[in-house]
Amino acid sequence: MELLNVDINQAGYSGNPAVIKNVALSVKSGELVGLIGPNGAGKSTTIKAIMGLLPLMDGMVEFAGESKNYAYIPEQPVLYEGLTLWEHLELAAAAYEIERKVFVPRAEELLKLFRLAEVKHHLPGTFSKGMQQKVMLVVGFLLDPGVFVVDEPFMGLDPRGTKDFLAYLNQARAKGSGVLMCTHILDTAERICSSFILMNAGTVVARGDLKEIRERCQLPEGSLADCFDKLLEIR
Numbered sequence: 001m002e003l004l005n006v007d008i009n010q011a012g013y014s015g016n017p018a019v020i021k022n023v024a025l026s027v028k029s030g031e032l033v034g035l036i037g038p039n040g041a042g043k044s045t046t047i048k049a050i051m052g053l054l055p056l057m058d059g060m061v062e063f064a065g066e067s068k069n070y071a072y073i074p075e076q077p078v079l080y081e082g083l084t085l086w087e088h089l090e091l092a093a094a095a096y097e098i099e100r101k102v103f104v105p106r107a108e109e110l111l112k113l114f115r116l117a118e119v120k121h122h123l124p125g126t127f128s129k130g131m132q133q134k135v136m137l138v139v140g141f142l143l144d145p146g147v148f149v150v151d152e153p154f155m156g157l158d159p160r161g162t163k164d165f166l167a168y169l170n171q172a173r174a175k176g177s178g179v180l181m182c183t184h185i186l187d188t189a190e191r192i193c194s195s196f197i198l199m200n201a202g203t204v205v206a207r208g209d210l211k212e213i214r215e216r217c218q219l220p221e222g223s224l225a226d227c228f229d230k231l232l233e234i235r
């Protein structure tokens with residue numbers, strides 16, 4: 001079942017209206033689609049276009065499926081000054097109308113999983129970068145969405161945080177959620193993604209699962225990183 005359908009003709013910023021062109025993708029239930037590409041390829045711009053955060057966007061974005069809801073986990077944490085971690089979670093629960101009897105145990109479980117239970121009444125503005133990122137993950141998972149849209153989650157996370165994040169994400173996929181994730185960490189992407197979209201210079205240069213990507217660049221045993229290098233070279 002398709003949960004997200006995107007077909008962007010072009011999108012960008014004022015003064016730079018066509019940073020990305022002809023980007024089409026879809027995410028199905030249970031899938032983890034990896035959006036990969038070098039610095040400046042247009043990955044974050046694609047994600048912002050999908051989230052409706054760009055001033056200029058000519059294209060279609062459709063969230064389908066039963067719930068039609070999604071969680072956007074941004075690369076840069078968005079935190080409210082003056083609100084404690086727990087208050088951030090309460091705010092998200094109120095905004096998404098999550099019942100208290102569902103919210104409280106789920107929030108407690110997530111705080112424990114990400115080792116934030118002891119600081120739940122502290123201000124996230126005082127947290128380390130990785131802890132702030134975990135706050136974003138907890139808020140995202142709290143919403144129990146149909147689709148996760150995740151922008152570079154691995155940079156600030158320690159190995160255990162990464163492991164816990166991926167385990168929880170897999171649980172959500174097993175329950176039917178789909179994920180679109182942009183990342184530079186190609187060995188992790190190779191291990192976890194069901195398919196890939198490789199972007200360069202604002203457009204899609206290759207797509208498919210690892211087998212298809214390997215065939216495309218004639219590297220039958222190649223790693224995703226090898227394929228990535230070869231595909232960018234031949235262009």
Ligand SMILES: Nc1ncnc2c1ncn2[C@@H]1O[C@H](COP(=O)(O)OP(=O)(O)OP(=O)(O)O)[C@@H](O)[C@H]1O
Nearest residue numbers: 013014016019037038039040041042043044045046
């Ligand atoms: N706010 C902005 N205003 C104008 N141009 C921008 C803005 N943000 C990004 N761009 C331009 O859009 C292009 C794509 O940037 P984008 O952030 O989407 O790349 P990316 O693939 O996510 O790169 P990275 O891996 O470095 O995060 C770049 O050329 C960049 O200069």
